[in-house]
Amino acid sequence: MFYLGSPAHPRWCRDHCKIQPDCVQLHNRKNGVLxxxxxxADMWDSPGHSEFFSWVHDPKDEASHRCEEYWNRVSHLPFYKKLVIKNPGKTIPLSWHMDGVKVYKTHKVWAYSHSSAIRKGQSIDTKTLFLLFRDSDMVKPHTHDAVAKLIAYTMDVLQSGVFPDKDVDGNSFRQNSKEAKRAGSYFAGVWCAAFACFKADLEGRVMAHKLVRNWASDSICEHCLASKLPQCSYGDFTNAAAYWECMLTHEQYLMLNPPGKTSAWTSVRGWDITRNLDESCQIVSLRFGRENWQSYPELASCYKGAMVKYMIFWVAEFLKEKLDEVDTENNRLRAYCAWSLYQFQYLQETNGPWLSSNAAEEMAEMGRYRTRYESCMSSRTRVQVITDGILARQLQVRTLTLAPLALAVAEPQTRGVPEPAVCAALGPLGIYEQIFRDIGRYANLDLQRLALYDGFCLRRRRACIRLRVVDGIPYVLDMFPGYQSRHRSILHALWRVLVRFGPLPNLEVTIDVTDGELQNIDLPILVITHKKEEPRGILYPDFTFYSWPESTCPPEISHDYSPTAKSRDRAHYSYDRWIKNTCVLRVLLD
Structure with missing residues (x-):
């Protein structure tokens, strides 16, 4: 096997290739380039220039019109002003693509290609190879920097519309050579090309553009402040998310790179960080996001984007056929959400380079499939589920108040759980009236407040549990450990509730497992006790009472049952921590 730039390639290509590749220096080695x-020029020489125009756009008769339309639509963007385009109708918007390709299990090559940004179709019909090199021959980051400088030289030549009169190093071509004879002449009539965008997966963008904000760091987005840290959690998909406060400009992003480590793509005329087009498959398929590849390594290499799309289409069609057999409302909602993801991909595949207002509106609605799924599974508000733009199903759910104590307060008849006799007996005494008055204002929260509570755990990322009960089955969506074993004891207490009272109604609850209310967030609290000079305190009632952390009840003491001392002679560690009233202590001891 040989590849573009290998020792065997020039000999074979000299006899078989219609277009002869050149040889350039890529950092420490020679490499072929087309x-x-x-x-x-070769496509322009085809009869009627048909190959050239069909490569620019399909149908080919609209090539000039679509080029002009493209540049008019992006003329307000900052990168356009750097290009200085003189004839938009004769300037091809060029898209650059970079990807790593595994030839064998241990053999990988990096391929750079280019295509017309207004041409849609299969890669074999639209992309043209620029160069490729073995991964084993690459020197990070110098090889990719060398490629970027080649592309900068290439774009300057393409935008001029004529063959170059100097090579990539600035040297004049050898006299009487083919390159010297054609220098300054048009290669495609009066047509030229200008930089439009860059496409690559997340790994490629990090390597080519030296992105300091990427999936392998806490700050995962090069466009905004989205982070793995709780203050700007990327898991918050609401309009009130903190990372929306600031969107990074190209200049601001370059300032984040250490001195001397700026991307070599800055030398490409027109390139800026906003022209790195994002992959929609990784935007909408959040569970396949590259930031989780260490937890799910099989998703990083085995399933490519095309395969994921095939899986999505197949699942959606299968669920559509089986929808009549679905027996529960929640499962129907899941099927509708899978269908909306399918519709998002379908609309993107079947529309041209520019979406109509109706298609854009429908695509935006379909793209919210995950946040809609989260809302559908929530038991706190009325949600509207839109599937294919025609079928709409409205779910009326009961209002539950979410408290940090895992307390869902509602009328007994709406909870789906029989009220214990001991609780019913206390009702006429008015013992619950104060509780209902205190938390009544949380019964009808607006969408912004609901979104704030929804992302509480993901923003904070410590001492917090998010639990969802669906059809009587509890699911732990998020769990961030609290102090020692406190979070495990909370789950144990919840399990005891499920065993004692049977299946609970569908609900989602957020549980704060800190020892006190420290979140600076408006939540229904029963009692907080603290010293006069201390703003922090202890939350009552404390449901971890039966399982204090190890530092308070060391196992060698709390689980030592050999002594048979009387109750009055024992040291009540858990009581001593929060009960200082000797009268109450005496009652408890008795």
């Missing part, structure tokens, strides 16, 4: 002007 100059785009040679490819465009």
């Amino acid at each position: 100059w785009p002007w040679d490819v465009l």
